Amino acid sequence: MLSIKNLQAKVEDKQILKGINLQVNAGEVHAIMGPNGSGKSSLASVLTGRENFEVTGGEVLFDGKDLLEFSPEDRAREGLFLAFQYPIEIPGVSNINFLRTALNEIRAYHNEPPLEAKEFLRLTREKQKLVEFDAKLTNRSLNEGFSGGEKKRNEIFQLAMLNPKLSILDETDSGLDIDALRIVSNGVNKLRSEKNAFIVITHYQRLLEYIVPDFVHVLYDGRIVKSGTKELALELEEKGYDWIKEPVTTASV
Amino acid sequence: MANNSADILEEYSDKEYEFGFVTDIEMDIAPRGLNEDTIHFISAKKKEPQWLLDWRLKAYQSFLKQPEPHWQNFELPKIDFQNISYYAAPKSKAKYKDMNEVDPELIATFEKLGIPLSEQKILAGVAVDAVFDSVSVATTFKETLKEQGIIFSSISEAVKEHPELIQKYLGSVVPHSDNIYAALNAAVFSDGSFVYIPKGVRCPMELSTYFRINSENTGQFERTLIIADEGSYVSYLEGCTAPKRDENQMHAAVVELVALENAEIKYSTVQNWYPGDKEGKGGIYNFVTKRGVCRGAHAKISWTQVETGSAITWKYPSVILQGDYSSGEFYSVAVTKNKQIADTGTKMYHIGKGTKSRIISKGISAGQGQNSYRGLVQVGSKAENARNFTQCDSLLIGDRCGAHTFPYIESKNKSATIEHEATTSKIGEDQIFYLNQRGIDTEKAVALIVNGYAKEVLNQLPMEFAVEAQKLLSITLEGSVG
Ligand SMILES: Nc1ncnc2c1ncn2[C@@H]1O[C@H](COP(=O)(O)OP(=O)(O)O)[C@@H](O)[C@H]1O
Ligand SMILES: [Mg+2]
Numbered sequence: 001m002l003s004i005k006n007l008q009a010k011v012e013d014k015q016i017l018k019g020i021n022l023q024v025n026a027g028e029v030h031a032i033m034g035p036n037g038s039g040k041s042s043l044a045s046v047l048t049g050r051e052n053f054e055v056t057g058g059e060v061l062f063d064g065k066d067l068l069e070f071s072p073e074d075r076a077r078e079g080l081f082l083a084f085q086y087p088i089e090i091p092g093v094s095n096i097n098f099l100r101t102a103l104n105e106i107r108a109y110h111n112e113p114p115l116e117a118k119e120f121l122r123l124t125r126e127k128q129k130l131v132e133f134d135a136k137l138t139n140r141s142l143n144e145g146f147s148g149g150e151k152k153r154n155e156i157f158q159l160a161m162l163n164p165k166l167s168i169l170d171e172t173d174s175g176l177d178i179d180a181l182r183i184v185s186n187g188v189n190k191l192r193s194e195k196n197a198f199i200v201i202t203h204y205q206r207l208l209e210y211i212v213p214d215f216v217h218v219l220y221d222g223r224i225v226k227s228g229t230k231e232l233a234l235e236l237e238e239k240g241y242d243w244i245k246e247p248v249t250t251a252s253v
Numbered sequence: 254m255a256n257n258s259a260d261i262l263e264e265y266s267d268k269e270y271e272f273g274f275v276t277d278i279e280m281d282i283a284p285r286g287l288n289e290d291t292i293h294f295i296s297a298k299k300k301e302p303q304w305l306l307d308w309r310l311k312a313y314q315s316f317l318k319q320p321e322p323h324w325q326n327f328e329l330p331k332i333d334f335q336n337i338s339y340y341a342a343p344k345s346k347a348k349y350k351d352m353n354e355v356d357p358e359l360i361a362t363f364e365k366l367g368i369p370l371s372e373q374k375i376l377a378g379v380a381v382d383a384v385f386d387s388v389s390v391a392t393t394f395k396e397t398l399k400e401q402g403i404i405f406s407s408i409s410e411a412v413k414e415h416p417e418l419i420q421k422y423l424g425s426v427v428p429h430s431d432n433i434y435a436a437l438n439a440a441v442f443s444d445g446s447f448v449y450i451p452k453g454v455r456c457p458m459e460l461s462t463y464f465r466i467n468s469e470n471t472g473q474f475e476r477t478l479i480i481a482d483e484g485s486y487v488s489y490l491e492g493c494t495a496p497k498r499d500e501n502q503m504h505a506a507v508v509e510l511v512a513l514e515n516a517e518i519k520y521s522t523v524q525n526w527y528p529g530d531k532e533g534k535g536g537i538y539n540f541v542t543k544r545g546v547c548r549g550a551h552a553k554i555s556w557t558q559v560e561t562g563s564a565i566t567w568k569y570p571s572v573i574l575q576g577d578y579s580s581g582e583f584y585s586v587a588v589t590k591n592k593q594i595a596d597t598g599t600k601m602y603h604i605g606k607g608t609k610s611r612i613i614s615k616g617i618s619a620g621q622g623q624n625s626y627r628g629l630v631q632v633g634s635k636a637e638n639a640r641n642f643t644q645c646d647s648l649l650i651g652d653r654c655g656a657h658t659f660p661y662i663e664s665k666n667k668s669a670t671i672e673h674e675a676t677t678s679k680i681g682e683d684q685i686f687y688l689n690q691r692g693i694d695t696e697k698a699v700a701l702i703v704n705g706y707a708k709e710v711l712n713q714l715p716m717e718f719a720v721e722a723q724k725l726l727s728i729t730l731e732g733s734v735g
Pocket of ligand 2: 042
């Protein structure tokens with residue numbers, strides 16, 4: 001589904017991604033871990049097409065298509081979704097109106113007619129239930145005055161509504177209490193299927209007890225320095241990141 | 254377009270001048286210039302009674318005495334009052350034979366707004382067949398109103414049919430000595446609307462100039478007078494959302510509202526005059542004086558405006574809260590882009606006790622547009638427990654535009670409660686990217702954000718109008734984000 005080869009990118013003349021390689025197939029969940037500032041969010045930004053990141057090398061294929069050629073909105077329409085680390089507030093724009101616009105834009109891209117109001121409402125109710133999202137929040141302004149946890153849960157609700165092929169969850173667990181964490185994870189687990197895939201960016205092994213990954217990668221200083229299965233996450237939890245950092249430092253000398 | 258409005262105006266009036274006007278009765282346009290003869294000419298053309306001519310002449314005297322204002326924070330273009338033609342026939346001739354001759358950009362905008370072809374033609378100045386849909390609509394409409402004793406006509410008609418009402422109320426809210434543009438309007442006003450709602454009558458439909466202006470060109474010195482008698486209600490819509498190309502460079506309209514005891518007037522405007530081109534050439538100077546008076550207890554006046562057009566918009570719809578417990582409201586969205594300037598706001602004069610006012614102003618600036626909110630809340634010594642709430646927000650798109658707020662508060666009564674809130678925000682790249690990431694393109698994203706921002710004001714408009722105004726905001730801001 002997603003094939004990243006030697007991806008390099010910089011922001012404001014600073015090289016952030018220094019050659020990322022990653023292969024994600026349908027039905028898989030990949031976890032990306034790594035210390036603060038290692039480039040995890042940057043990778044998400046580059047994949048989704050944030051303007052201030054400049055790709056300086058490498059390629060990304062998404063379902064065989066050159067992802068980097070697409071505009072940010074077309075990447076979304078092709079089925080790429082990012083649950084933001086810091087979701088934005090947009091005053092006055094109702095959550096539901098925003099979602100309907102988004103859904104219909106994506107449908108239009110695939111030559112599908114807009115969803116009828118009734119059908120849209122049915123879908124909304126179904127997904128609200130699935131990810132246990134408070135119906136009151138659906139009618140409020142987009143993220144305006146939401147608590148940190150509510151914002152994160154809204155990201156998962158949107159994910160459920162838009163039904164993307166590949167979802168990137170950028171530290172969706174940070175700022176969630178244990179109950180919210182369980183609800184969010186349950187939601188994601190229910191959405192997992194043979195047809196879609198997830199990249200879960202996290203600091204903590206904790207989340208991976210709920211969303212069990214097929215693969216775990218460690219990103220450090222703009223490179224994936226170690227890959228393994230879910231046991232790697234446990235090892236990181238125990239030993240911290242220092243033992244990962246050393247070989248890289250030596251290698252670069 | 255190579256010509257700016259001034260050139261067109263000049264060319265137009267020059268051409269007419271060749272034929273002279275004194276002897277030629279077929280003549281449509283007065284020669285440029287303003288003096289007592291011009292006023293005699295206009296009044297005679299309109300077959301007005303002596304009292305109205307006298308009133309116009311007095312207004313002209315006060316016009317001569319008034320200085321041009323210079324307190325504004327933008328450069329006022331020099332207006333040569335002698336270089337304007339002060340009378341155009343009520344029915345201007347169609348300028349084009351068919352739609353092919355009309356500016357394609359204008360047609361594109363009509364289409365986006367979903368305006369039917371027959372109306373597009375009228376708005377663009379294309380000749381239409383004598384039988385036109387809205388004529389019959391307008392007729393049925395008038396019948397219904399007549400049954401309830403509601404008067405809705407042009408001012409000229411009202412001068413003839415209801416002179417007692419005109420004499421009593423014309424200039425009673427905006428005296429001709431009020432300001433230079435109001436004086437000018439009083440001296441030379443061409444036409445406008447007149448509304449009277451009898452005691453206890455709730456006007457059963459939105460009254461809209463739309464039905465009138467389609468067939469009549471009221472010109473650049475429009476005058477509107479609305480009277481809501483005791484316990485009555487009316488909602489009045491001015492303008493329509495279609496862009497109006499107009500050769501007149503300066504518009505100096507006057508609107509007067511009178512709400513008697515327990516009466517309510519809602520006045521909504523969508524202003525979309527020609528804003529000039531990207532370089533700021535051409536465009537309308539829109540200098541309007543709008544004021545309402547709540548004359549009786551518990552009367553209510555509410556102004557709602559969506560201002561997207563004109564090169565310079567300069568207006569302060571105001572309410573004089575004379576009756577006890579009367580209330581005034583002002584809801585405004587003003588958009589400026591390219592080199593447009595908007596200086597708008599309101600004045601609320603609290604005179605009666607327990608009077609209330611509410612001001613919600615939403616400025617949107619894009620490009621190099623400059624947007625100012627200027628408002629006055631004045632509480633008189635007898636206005637016990639008067640209350641005002643003002644919310645004044647500015648939204649910036651890009652970093653070459655500007656937003657300014659000038660709230661003035663003068664209170665002579667300690668029991669008054671006056672609240673003022675102001676915010677300035679920018680449409681952030683983060684907001685746009687967030688929406689992009691959900692499959693929404695930048696143009697639609699801006700439209701969503703702007704409409705969300707303006708929602709509180711748009712909600713005040715009658716349903717159908719609100720939908721049009723939403724579309725208009727989106728169209729107006731197309732292409733303003735990189
Ligand atoms: N817009 C930006 N401008 C400058 N530097 C940036 C920008 N975004 C990220 N960075 C830098 O890139 C590096 C990686 O950041 P980030 O991808 O957010 O790390 P992570 O998500 O792994 O904590 C950091 O050094 C950060 O300061
Ligand atoms: Mg991060």
